[in-house]
Structures are given as structure tokens and as C-alpha cells.
Amino acid sequence: xxxxxxxxLAATALGLILAGAxxxxxxxxxxxxxxxxxxxxxxxxxxxxxxxxxxxxxxxxGWHYREDETRxxxxxxxxxxAMVFADRGLDRWNAEIGANGESCAxxxxxxxxFKGLRAVMPxxxxxxxxxxxxxxxxxxxxxxxxxLEPWKVTGDEMKDxxxxxxxxxxxxxxxxxxxxxxxxxxxxxxxxxYTRFGQLEMACANCHExxxxxxxxxxxxxxGQINGFPTYRLKDAxxxxxxxxxxxxxxxxxxxxxxxxxxxxxxxxxxxxxxxxGLAVEGVSVRx
Amino acid sequence: xxxxxxxxALAAALVCAAPALAEIAPNDVVFAxxxxxxxxxxxxxxPVAGAKVMTTxxxxxxxxxxxxxxxxEVEFPGDIAPALDGAADRYSEAQLRGIVIDAKHTFPxxxxxxxxxxxxxxxxxxxxxxxxxxxxxxxxxxxxxVEDVVAYLLTLKD
Numbered sequence: 414x415x416x417x418x419x420x421x422l423a424a425t426a427l428g429l430i431l432a433g434a435x436x437x438x439x440x441x442x443x444x445x446x447x448x449x450x451x452x453x454x455x456x457x458x459x460x461x462x463x464x465x466x467x468x469x470x471x472x473x474x475g476w477h478y479r480e481d482e483t484r485x486x487x488x489x490x491x492x493x494x495a496m497v498f499a500d501r502g503l504d505r506w507n508a509e510i511g512a513n514g515e516s517c518a519x520x521x522x523x524x525x526x527f528k529g530l531r532a533v534m535p536x537x538x539x540x541x542x543x544x545x546x547x548x549x550x551x552x553x554x555x556x557x558x559x560x561l562e563p564w565k566v567t568g569d570e571m572k573d574x575x576x577x578x579x580x581x582x583x584x585x586x587x588x589x590x591x592x593x594x595x596x597x598x599x600x601x602x603x604x605x606x607y608t609r610f611g612q613l614e615m616a617c618a619n620c621h622e623x624x625x626x627x628x629x630x631x632x633x634x635x636x637g638q639i640n641g642f643p644t645y646r647l648k649d650a651x652x653x654x655x656x657x658x659x660x661x662x663x664x665x666x667x668x669x670x671x672x673x674x675x676x677x678x679x680x681x682x683x684x685x686x687x688x689x690x691g692l693a694v695e696g697v698s699v700r701x
Numbered sequence: 702x703x704x705x706x707x708x709x710a711l712a713a714a715l716v717c718a719a720p721a722l723a724e725i726a727p728n729d730v731v732f733a734x735x736x737x738x739x740x741x742x743x744x745x746x747x748p749v750a751g752a753k754v755m756t757t758x759x760x761x762x763x764x765x766x767x768x769x770x771x772x773x774e775v776e777f778p779g780d781i782a783p784a785l786d787g788a789a790d791r792y793s794e795a796q797l798r799g800i801v802i803d804a805k806h807t808f809p810x811x812x813x814x815x816x817x818x819x820x821x822x823x824x825x826x827x828x829x830x831x832x833x834x835x836x837x838x839x840x841x842x843x844x845x846x847v848e849d850v851v852a853y854l855l856t857l858k859d
Contacts, residue, residue: 612825612838613814614805623812624781630765631777664831667838669824 438626439477439635440484444695446583447489453584459691464591468622469636474692475644478626478635479701483647486699495576495645495697498652502577505570512560517574520558524577531582531694535683537594544598544679547575548656566674567657575643575654576697583696587640589686602684605677611668617685637662638689639682641698648701655682724844727802727819735807736795741817741844751853754846761816761842761850771857782813787859797854801847816842816850 444455457474465472476484486492506517506524521527535546543549548566551574555561564571591599606617620629621637628634642655653661656673659681663670671677725741755763756775764775766782788797800807803815819837827834842850 608823610823612818612822612834612841614822615812615814619812627779627781628777629779629781630762632779634781660831664826664829666826667829668822668826668831669833670826670831 439473442477442484444474444476444484444487446487447491449490455584455695456586456691456693457695462687462690465688472638472689472692473625473636474640474689474695474698475635475638475700476641476695476698478633479699483699483701487695493645493697493699495643495652495699498573498643498645499576499580499697502573502575505573506577510559510561515559517554520554524581527578528581529585531579532585532587533589535598535679535686536590537598542594544595544676544683546656546674546679546682547578548654548674549679551575551578566672567654567660569652572643572652572654576652579643579694580696582694585694587686587689587692587694589683589690591683591687591690595683598680598683599687601677602680602682605681606684609666610663611666613666613668615666617662617681636688637685638692639685640689640692641695641700644698644700646700652697653700655685727817727840730802730817732799732803732806733795735799735804736793737799737802738795740848741798741802742848744845744848746845746848746850746852748849748853748856750846751849751851754842754850755853760846763850766813769857785854785857788857789855790859794851794855798847798851801842801850801854814841816840817844817847 439458442457444457446453446455455474457476459472461469461472476487486494490496503524509516509519511519517524531547535544537543538545548571551571552563552566556563589595609616609619617637620634624634625636626634639655639658642658643652645651646653654673656678659678660670660673723743725739730737730741731739752772754761755769756772758765763769763785764772764778766779768778768780768784768786769775770784770786772778792800796807800813802817804811804813805815817840819840822838825834825838826832827838
């Protein structure tokens with residue numbers, strides 16, 4: 414009996430220590446996903462890319478900052494609530510919705526033809542010199558090739574398609590270009606990242622660089638990495654794209670936010686993506 | 702205008718103007734090395750009301766970032782900012798008032814939002830709507846609430 418009590422005490426003490434650790438720095442853990450095609454290990458921690466070396470050594474996926482239960486949801490596709498939306502994306506992909514009966518599949522065959530694309534987005538389009546986020550490519554197909562009204566940038570149709578296309582690059586290492594034609598956009602994004610917006614005068618960097626790993630009330634501040642996007646956000650009970658999250662973050666500084674899909678948020682997406690160069694695309698992730 | 706008509710109007714104007722006369726407006730606050738000597742209201746604050754302001758999300762929400770040992774009932778206080786225990790030993794009333802009003806006069810790189818500040822912002826919004834503020838946004842706290850918070854902070858001695 415005494416041994417039992419001692420063991421329980423020790424276990425309780427250990428539990429307290431672990432609980433304390435869980436609320437501080439990113440949790441040491443490894444993400445191996447049980448998929449239809451077997452196990453897939455995801456790179457969720459990596460040395461910081463060169464351009465970040467003076468501010469941090471290691472980059473961590475937001476997955477490491479979430480509670481055990483939330484992290485577990487991403488270990489098995491069967492448990493991952495975001496998979497429904499990727500599946501719905503596949504239905505949309507095959508649907509003959511164009512003005513002349515076009516579907517995504519009728520031009521692009523299967524979605525797997527986009528394998529690798531998510532890992533290098535945003536990028537500068539070679540023909541136009543414009544910075545493109547995935548939504549821009551999808552939108553141009555919807556309006557120009559299919560002759561439809563534009564999809565809402567943060568609407569369900571768009572996010573389903575983002576989920577489907579992102580899944581094709583799951584496990585691939587993020588490697589967005591920041592030099593050459595991308596450089597001016599990247600510099601603009603960096604400038605915005607460090608600008609203190611709104612009545613609360615907060616820059617992205619205040620939370621996600623200076624205070625990552627710390628707590629604002631019960632919110633555990635991550636590095637704000639977007640390798641996991643689009644993500645199923647438990648708080649919203651739905652999918653959230655990076656553009657949508659940027660709107661929410663800037664709004665929460667009591668600022669006049671930029672629009673989803675605006676030049677400003679596209680530049681921020683490029684810059685933030687580049688801070689995750691070295692992490693793997695998670696396909697569709699789960700956060701809270 | 703008849704005499705009967707304008708008398709009540711004058712009285713109403715005086716009543717409306719009275720609180721404003723006693724208060725220092727956000728843009729009129731005078732800082733000296735980050736400290737603000739003059740009370741914003743001219744009236745001592747209420748520490749009990751101050752504690753309420755500090756723990757209410759929609760008001761000061763100080764505990765989002767600061768820990769306070771004297772407030773053990775607060776669940777999940779944040780830890781990105783210094784603990785406030787012993788604040789009154791480290792800072793004078795004027796310094797505390799200055800930090801609450803706009804901490805950047807004391808700590809230029811501070812993360813802390815100015816609680817009684819209405820100008821100098823980049824893209825100020827209309828609260829949390831994401832839309833633009835029409836003119837200067839109102840301060841996060843009223844003058845009275847700032848004085849209440851200062852009164853509470855002055856109770857935090859080691």
C-alpha cells in the first residue's frame with residue numbers, strides 16, 4: 414500500500430512537471446501519420462533557414478505547440494477532421510462545373526499532377542511577374558478557363574481545393590524562392606511582418622518571433638508557421654487558410670486589416686512561408 | 702431665442718462638459734521620462750475596481766500577459782510580460798501611471814499596448830471588427846479606469 418501511494422505521488426509529481434513543460438516551449442514529439450499508403454513521417458522541426466539564423470536556431474511546426482489531444486488527431490488520417498474537406502475537394506475537382514462542362518480533371522487529369530506545387534508556393538509567375546498564392550491559380554482557372562464567377566477567396570470551395578492540392582505535397586519540404594523575381598515581394602512581406610499594426614501596436618514578430626513558446630492567457634504562442642495550412646481549427650470547427658488567419662491576426666491587433674488575397678497578405682504569405690523553409694508540408698493539419 | 706429656452710440648454714452643456722473639464726485627454730498627457738505625474742481624473746482611483754479592470758478581457762486584460770501572485774483566482778495568466786508582484790516597490794505612482802497609459806515612453810520596444818492612447822497608430826481599426834476606425838479610436842481604458850489600475854498596482858508591495 415505504501416509503495417502504491419509513493420508510486421502515485423511520484424507519478425503525480427511527474428505529471429505536474431510534464432504539464433508544466435507542455436505549457437512552455439514546443440513539445441518534443443515526432444509526427445508519424447498513419448495514412449492509406451502506410452506510415453509517413455513529417456518533418457516538423459528543422460534548422461532555421463539562413464535568413465533567420467540571426468533570430469532563431471530552430472524552426473518548429475505549430476503542431477509542437479498544441480496539446481496532446483490536438484496533436485494526436487493528426488497522427489491518423491482517419492481521426493483528422495480536415496480529411497473530409499480534402500475529400501470534398503476531390504469531388505469538386507471531378508465535378509463538371511464549367512460554363513462548357515469543364516472540370517479541373519478535364520485539363521489537369523488527377524490532382525496528383527500537382528505534387529510538389531504546395532511546397533514552392535507562393536511564387537512569382539514566370540509569364541506575368543505577379544506573386545501568386547495558390548488561390549490565384551485556382552481563381553484564374555475558375556474565371557478564365559471555366560467561365561465562372563470568382564470563388565470567394567476564403568470560401569468553402571476555395572478551401573476545399575486548397576486542401577486537396579496541399580495533400581498532394583504532403584511530406585515534401587517547403588522551399589519557397591526568396592531571391593530573383595521573388596525578392597521585392599519577399600522584402601515587402603518582411604517589412605509588413607515587423608510592422609506594429611493597430612491600436613494594440615503588434616507586429617507578427619512580437620508574438621511569433623519574440624515570444625514564441627510563451628503564453629498569452631491560455632494561448633500558447635507558436636512561431637506562426639504555415640507549413641500546416643490549410644488547417645482544421647478546432648476553435649472554428651472548420652478549415653482555415655493562411656490568408657484567413659492573417660486577416661484574423663491583424664484584426665486582433667485592433668487594426669484595419671488587409672483583405673484576404675490582397676497584395677499585402679500575399680507578400681506576408683511568401684515571407685512567412687520562407688520562415689518555414691525546411692519544414693514539411695503537412696497536407697491538412699489540425700490546430701486549435 | 703427666448704430666455705426660457707436657452708437656460709436649460711446652457712445647464713445641459715455645463716453638465717456634459719463637467720467630467721471632461723476634470724480629465725486629461727489622451728493626447729494631452731504629459732510624460733517626463735516615461736512618468737506621468739498628474740492624475741488623469743484628479744480623484745484617487747479605486748483599487749478594487751482596478752483589479753476588476755485588470756482581470757476583465759474586454760477592459761485592461763492585464764493578466765493576459767502578466768502574472769500577479771495576489772490574484773491566485775485568475776486561471777491561466779499569461780507569462781510574456783514581467784510579473785507585477787512588488788511593482789509598487791520598483792516604481793513610483795507617476796511611473797506606474799506612465800506605464801499604464803503608454804509603456805513605450807518607459808520601454809521603447811515594449812510589447813504592451815498603450816491603455817490610454819488614441820493616436821500614432823498604423824491602420825487603427827474600429828475595435829476588433831477589422832474595419833478602419835472613423836477618426837481616432839477611443840482609448841482602451843477610460844481615465845477613471847487607468848487611475849483605478851494605478852491604485853491597484855500601488856497595493857503590490859513585497
